[in-house]
Amino acid sequence: MKYKGFNDILVNNWPGVSRVGPDTLRMAHHAGQQAGRTVLDIGSGTGFIAIYLRAQGWRCMGVDVNSAALQCANRNARANNMKLEFKYSDLFSDVSGLFDLIVFNPPLGHTSAPAAPLEFIKSLMPRNNRVVIAIVYFFVGKQRRELLRRFLEQAPRYLAKGGVVMMSLYRPEMSLTGSWKTEVLEEVNGLRVVSLKRLD
Ligand SMILES: C[S@@+](CC[C@H](N)C(=O)[O-])C[C@H]1O[C@@H](n2cnc3c(N)ncnc32)[C@H](O)[C@@H]1O
Incomplete structure (x- = not known):
């Protein structure tokens, strides 16, 4: 599908890969407003955010733990005639x-591979259904917060001077960002797009 308003990039969803949703579009929009040249997209899914930023002239790297997502994102990059590689990494492991910018739209559920069955079910779910999200969060919220903690602990090692982290976070998760200067860029249904800078 072609995304008007996003440089007309072509991005297709795949079964088993987190779908492009309103959260993806919000993250991509705000990321595109940042100053900088290099971006790391953690949990790149279909590749939408990195592909959009590449179209805006950024140098991009996209990583994911889901091999179907990596295949999907690499195919989407080729469909846009982009030299852009998506590769395996568990957060920053590889x-x-x-x-200058690290983008992370974290998963609601699974935090480590292989979790293909859950990812497949999630790819078919309505992404913005608050009841579904509340039920899923009840079961996986703790696991998600652990992933977020791990991400926030490691991210400073990969940020250039003056660099920015951009994430989507539910309101109660803001307490995890203690040692960062945070700015809420947008909030829809309790899900925030947040930019984070190191305090030191
Ligand atoms: C909510 S989706 C976001 C996908 C895409 N960035 C977007 O905004 O549409 C979260 C992605 O994070 C990936 N993921 C989950 N755990 C991960 C980890 N430990 N390291 C890297 N990626 C991970 C999932 O496979 C999934 O593709």
């Missing part, structure tokens, strides 16, 4: 270098 990443090196410093980035």
